[in-house]
């Protein structure tokens with residue numbers, strides 16, 4: 001079967017767009033914190049992860065411009081080889097001091113952080129236990145690790161304990177849960193959330 005057949009037959013987004021209901025990839029032409037411009041109209045943004053409003057902070061912008069002038073627009077390599085700048089090291093050292101940890105490692109996105117950390121910590125002889133509502137990046141990181149993966153129902157600590165009891169001493173165990181369950185807008189301390 002031609003692997004591109006499924007691409008050609010995937011017409012649902014176009015059908016939904018024709019009804020004016022497609023919500024993805026809407027271009028934003030400027031952003032100023034909670035307000036963005038879409039199709040020339042000012043709108044309120046509720047989906048951003050600019051929680052601290054730092055993207056518009058003049059100090060952050062000025063530092064970014066200085067870095068751009070000094071280093072150009074790219075690190076021109078992976079962190080592993082020729083892409084580690086002294087700026088990365090300084091940032092990681094300062095973050096470690098600020099969070100009172102031994103060290104820190106910065107990733108470009110949250111997705112990459114979970115992919116990198118989970119797949120590095122667990123291996124094929126381990127068991128990763130995840131909340132069913134964990135972010136996709138945790139699930140993907142678990143897959144990438146080659147570890148066995150067990151899921152428990154969202155916030156169901158009894159089921160988690162059962163999985164732990166069944167596997168204690170058999171494998172290395174890693175439990176990975178979100179702090180905020182962003183995939184379905186639920187909160188870990190909210191028992192009986194609507195799942």
Ligand SMILES: Cc1ncc(COP(=O)(O)O)c(C=O)c1O
Pocket residue numbers: 049108109110111112114135137178180181182183
């Ligand atoms: C809980 C959680 N983990 C990981 C991510 C992935 O982060 P990013 O979009 O920076 O890749 C997100 C969100 O967008 C998230 O909400």
